Amino acid sequence: MIADQTxxxxxxxxxxxxxxxxxxxxxxxxxxxxxxxxxxxxxxNANTILIAKRANTAVGSLYDFFPNKESxxxxxxxxxxxxxxxxxxxxxxxxxxxxxxxxxxDQLIEPLVRFISGRAGFRGLYLNAPHVGDMSALQRTLExxxxxxxxxxxxxxxxxxxxxxxxxxxxxxxxIFKSLxxxxxQGHRADxxxxxxxxxxxxxxxxxxYLDKQFGPT
Amino acid sequence: MIADQTxxxxxxxxxxxxxxxxxxxxxxxxxxxxxxxxxxxxxxNANTILIAKRANTAVGSLYDFFPNKESxxxxxxxxxxxxxxxxxxxxxxxxxxxxxxxxxxDQLIEPLVRFISGRAGFRGLYLNAPHVGDMSALQRTLExxxxxxxxxxxxxxxxxxxxxxxxxxxxxxxxIFKSLxxxxxQGHRADxxxxxxxxxxxxxxxxxxYLDKQFGPT
Amino acid sequence: MIADQTxxxxxxxxxxxxxxxxxxxxxxxxxxxxxxxxxxxxxxNANTILIAKRANTAVGSLYDFFPNKESxxxxxxxxxxxxxxxxxxxxxxxxxxxxxxxxxxDQLIEPLVRFISGRAGFRGLYLNAPHVGDMSALQRTLExxxxxxxxxxxxxxxxxxxxxxxxxxxxxxxxIFKSLxxxxxQGHRADxxxxxxxxxxxxxxxxxxYLDKQFGPT
Amino acid sequence: MIADQTxxxxxxxxxxxxxxxxxxxxxxxxxxxxxxxxxxxxxxNANTILIAKRANTAVGSLYDFFPNKESxxxxxxxxxxxxxxxxxxxxxxxxxxxxxxxxxxDQLIEPLVRFISGRAGFRGLYLNAPHVGDMSALQRTLExxxxxxxxxxxxxxxxxxxxxxxxxxxxxxxxIFKSLxxxxxQGHRADxxxxxxxxxxxxxxxxxxYLDKQFGPT
DNA sequence: AATGAATGAGAATTCATTCAT
DNA sequence: AATGAATGAATTCTCATTCAT
Numbered sequence: 001m002i003a004d005q006t007x008x009x010x011x012x013x014x015x016x017x018x019x020x021x022x023x024x025x026x027x028x029x030x031x032x033x034x035x036x037x038x039x040x041x042x043x044x045n046a047n048t049i050l051i052a053k054r055a056n057t058a059v060g061s062l063y064d065f066f067p068n069k070e071s072x073x074x075x076x077x078x079x080x081x082x083x084x085x086x087x088x089x090x091x092x093x094x095x096x097x098x099x100x101x102x103x104x105x106d107q108l109i110e111p112l113v114r115f116i117s118g119r120a121g122f123r124g125l126y127l128n129a130p131h132v133g134d135m136s137a138l139q140r141t142l143e144x145x146x147x148x149x150x151x152x153x154x155x156x157x158x159x160x161x162x163x164x165x166x167x168x169x170x171x172x173x174x175x176i177f178k179s180l181x182x183x184x185x186q187g188h189r190a191d192x193x194x195x196x197x198x199x200x201x202x203x204x205x206x207x208x209x210y211l212d213k214q215f216g217p218t
Numbered sequence: 219m220i221a222d223q224t225x226x227x228x229x230x231x232x233x234x235x236x237x238x239x240x241x242x243x244x245x246x247x248x249x250x251x252x253x254x255x256x257x258x259x260x261x262x263n264a265n266t267i268l269i270a271k272r273a274n275t276a277v278g279s280l281y282d283f284f285p286n287k288e289s290x291x292x293x294x295x296x297x298x299x300x301x302x303x304x305x306x307x308x309x310x311x312x313x314x315x316x317x318x319x320x321x322x323x324d325q326l327i328e329p330l331v332r333f334i335s336g337r338a339g340f341r342g343l344y345l346n347a348p349h350v351g352d353m354s355a356l357q358r359t360l361e362x363x364x365x366x367x368x369x370x371x372x373x374x375x376x377x378x379x380x381x382x383x384x385x386x387x388x389x390x391x392x393x394i395f396k397s398l399x400x401x402x403x404q405g406h407r408a409d410x411x412x413x414x415x416x417x418x419x420x421x422x423x424x425x426x427x428y429l430d431k432q433f434g435p436t
Numbered sequence: 437m438i439a440d441q442t443x444x445x446x447x448x449x450x451x452x453x454x455x456x457x458x459x460x461x462x463x464x465x466x467x468x469x470x471x472x473x474x475x476x477x478x479x480x481n482a483n484t485i486l487i488a489k490r491a492n493t494a495v496g497s498l499y500d501f502f503p504n505k506e507s508x509x510x511x512x513x514x515x516x517x518x519x520x521x522x523x524x525x526x527x528x529x530x531x532x533x534x535x536x537x538x539x540x541x542d543q544l545i546e547p548l549v550r551f552i553s554g555r556a557g558f559r560g561l562y563l564n565a566p567h568v569g570d571m572s573a574l575q576r577t578l579e580x581x582x583x584x585x586x587x588x589x590x591x592x593x594x595x596x597x598x599x600x601x602x603x604x605x606x607x608x609x610x611x612i613f614k615s616l617x618x619x620x621x622q623g624h625r626a627d628x629x630x631x632x633x634x635x636x637x638x639x640x641x642x643x644x645x646y647l648d649k650q651f652g653p654t
Numbered sequence: 655m656i657a658d659q660t661x662x663x664x665x666x667x668x669x670x671x672x673x674x675x676x677x678x679x680x681x682x683x684x685x686x687x688x689x690x691x692x693x694x695x696x697x698x699n700a701n702t703i704l705i706a707k708r709a710n711t712a713v714g715s716l717y718d719f720f721p722n723k724e725s726x727x728x729x730x731x732x733x734x735x736x737x738x739x740x741x742x743x744x745x746x747x748x749x750x751x752x753x754x755x756x757x758x759x760d761q762l763i764e765p766l767v768r769f770i771s772g773r774a775g776f777r778g779l780y781l782n783a784p785h786v787g788d789m790s791a792l793q794r795t796l797e798x799x800x801x802x803x804x805x806x807x808x809x810x811x812x813x814x815x816x817x818x819x820x821x822x823x824x825x826x827x828x829x830i831f832k833s834l835x836x837x838x839x840q841g842h843r844a845d846x847x848x849x850x851x852x853x854x855x856x857x858x859x860x861x862x863x864y865l866d867k868q869f870g871p872t
Numbered sequence: 873a874a875t876g877a878a879t880g881a882g883a884a885t886t887c888a889t890t891c892a893t
Numbered sequence: 894a895a896t897g898a899a900t901g902a903a904t905t906c907t908c909a910t911t912c913a914t
Contacts, residue, residue, distance in 0.1 A: 564784045568699065642830065
């Protein structure tokens with residue numbers, strides 16, 4: 001024990017928290033493995049031993065880093081939420097004012113879908129997941145963030161519109177985005193390059209038509 | 219006793235098939251209970267004891283009528299498929315030729331959503347269900363029927379269009395219909411009168427805009 | 437009730453206890469059905485609903501006549517015990533004294549095996565049955581009877597031999613008889629004519645050799 | 655603690671393969687427990703919880719090592735088959751040529767019965783088991799091996815005899831061996847020293863007489 | 873007595889989680 | 894921290910037995 005502690009210091013100096021680094025790596029492996037499994041069989045049918053095996057660890061290690069199965073999904077969803085928020089913040093600031101809606105969609109949709117299709121776990125935990133049970137609350141964090149960003153975007157782009165109306169329209173857009181992007185990604189396992197571009201075009205068309213209709217063509 | 223005998227005449231119709239009637243009723247109770255449970259917690263999290271309790275029966279009875287849990291879902295989906303097909307056949311024949319698309323949607327969408335919102339189990343097994351595992355095959359029967367009816371409708375309404383294009387458009391419409399009707403029904407438990415009419419309107423708007431765009435306004 | 441009783445008498449005079457006759461018939465049907473099922477799948481794997489169906493009755497009726505599954509087996513074994521005892525008593529009295537053992541076996545073995553092969557339930561409950569669990573006690577009644585008859589026979593045929601020795605020899609003969617007669621009957625479903633005669637011959641040979649050796653040739 | 659460390663040296667052999675050794679031990683415990691339970695109540699009446707308890711484990715552990723109840727029986731029967739084959743191969747090569755049959759039996763029978771009586775599970779799964787249901791196929795592997803060895807032995811000892819005749823004789827010997835060895839072992843739970851020697855003698859007598867008769871005394 | 877639907881304890885099996893090493 | 898064996902509650906399904914009709 002004492003020897004260990006002594007080692008810690010000397011190693012720390014050179015190797016920069018090796019154990020933490022290893023732990024970090026293991027955490028990432030577990031998250032990645034879990035994400036893949038969730039995508040493949042869904043959260044309910046995923047089992048922890050399979051996840052651990054996929055991550056080249058033992059179940060016990062999984063529980064060293066996560067208190068339970070749900071918490072793994074939680075971290076994944078939080079990351080998706082955070083990363084998507086970041087992406088959207090990047091895209092929205094440059095993309096919005098005074099451009100015709102079609103151009104905005106051109107700049108937003110495909111990057112978004114590409115991003116999503118590359119995020120392991122996104123489909124299994126959100127796009128294709130049933131909205132029941134333990135997951136609902138987690139899914140809501142993602143959904144809420146998306147709704148917020150989208151509402152902000154729409155409010156910026158179309159000021160002077162009834163907020164209630166905006167909210168409903170955003171829900172409509174979100175639902176359409178979710179369902180059609182799921183189609184566009186369908187069966188493409190974390191392979192960002194192989195999304196269905198025709199379906200992306202349809203998605204843009206539908207959203208463009210709808211937004212123009214709702215808020216007036218600009 | 220005497221009262222019973224007197225009643226016999228009036229309820230003769232019921233007593234005519236005593237065993238079948240009871241069995242039928244029990245089957246229906248189980249199906250109804252299962253449908254509700256599926257809607258509430260999803261197929262995966264539903265368990266047979268809970269379903270039986272909800273149906274005021276013992277598990278054993280459930281297994282008198284259904285060989286396993288999946289078969290209950292199967293019967294429900296088959297019914298949904300059949301009843302929806304019947305409804306669509308009724309609506310489509312009268313509704314289609316030469317009317318503007320907006321009118322067709324007026325006649326189709328709300329009845330459809332009302333129908334769906336009144337069908338216990340529809341959300342849990344189809345609208346909100348992930349397409350993984352045991353259910354996929356069953357869901358496909360419903361999906362295939364819907365796709366078929368929709369493709370026929372669109373082909374009738376817009377002849378001389380590329381079948382491949384039609385197929386993609388129908389997929390788009392189906393996805394939009396699924397996601398927005400889920401929003402319209404949201405949280406309304408088998409209460410057909412309380413669907414969200416504003417959302418229905420949005421659904422009609424979106425589909426109308428999209429179809430006009432795809433196949434030319436008429 | 438009173439009317440019933442009155443009827444009872446008048447009917448009894450002409451029809452000889454009709455309800456009892458029907459009950460008797462039903463009992464027999466159940467016993468026969470159970471015997472067949474026991475032969476086919478064994479006591480443990482037999483289930484009461486299957487037995488009832490085979491007997492063209494409802495399970496409930498089965499329980500009108502028998503308090504439980506075991507009691508059906510009990511009645512069958514008791515019958516086998518009784519009928520076999522009767523048969524043996526018939527065969528033994530005429531067969532025994534002063535004949536060479538080979539002749540006695542000629543008179544005993546084939547009739548016995550034919551009898552057994554024609555008794556539904558005998559194989560399932562005795563010849564092929566494991567000697568464990570609920571059945572053991574019942575099987576013992578049959579076994580005890582057989583041992584008694586056989587011991588008597590041997591004692592008559594070979595007086596002046598040590599009873600302990602006789603007992604052991606009878607156990608040996610019984611075991612040989614059981615196992616080889618099972619082979620002779622093998623796969624012949626209550627079809628008394630199709631027992632394996634070569635195996636019967638072997639059985640007689642073995643028992644003859646053994647008895648001659650044990651008690652001296654006569 | 656200190657004691658443990660000291661022990662480390664002496665039990666190093668055990669600790670060498672910690673996981674495998676423990677797993678191995680657990681597997682053996684389960685097999686032993688299952689074997690005992692099978693002997694006591696038969697395969698059908700044995701249940702996994704009882705087996706697990708007897709093995710001082712939880713059911714789950716049982717299923718860590720065996721996919722289902724049948725597979726436990728399978729392993730036991732395979733072991734019996736293998737070990738018995740090994741034993742027989744050892745006994746037969748030295749035992750056979752030119753010796754009188756009585757001497758061969760002297761060398762074979764008692765070791766065989768001793769071996770069998772020491773094998774937990776042998777009675778429950780084979781000697782006393784009904785030949786129906788899931789077990790039949792497994793039992794056949796054992797039976798087939800035995801028949802093969804025995805046929806080979808008899809063919810070596812008595813060449814120039816009709817194979818069909820040999821086959822029937824071997825079946826007869828096998829049946830006799832099964833039934834009389836069961837008697838010799840009766841109630842002796844894995845206690846090899848307490849087999850019934852008088853019954854062993856009877857078994858040898860019977861087989862000797864029969865074989866001499868069938869194939870000519872030598 | 874007859875019927876067969878209903879009951880629920882019990883058996884096989886799975887899997888999230890814990891714990892000894 | 895790492896390992897994976899161990900645990901046992903939970904789940905699906907079966908079947909002897911009961912009971913309303």
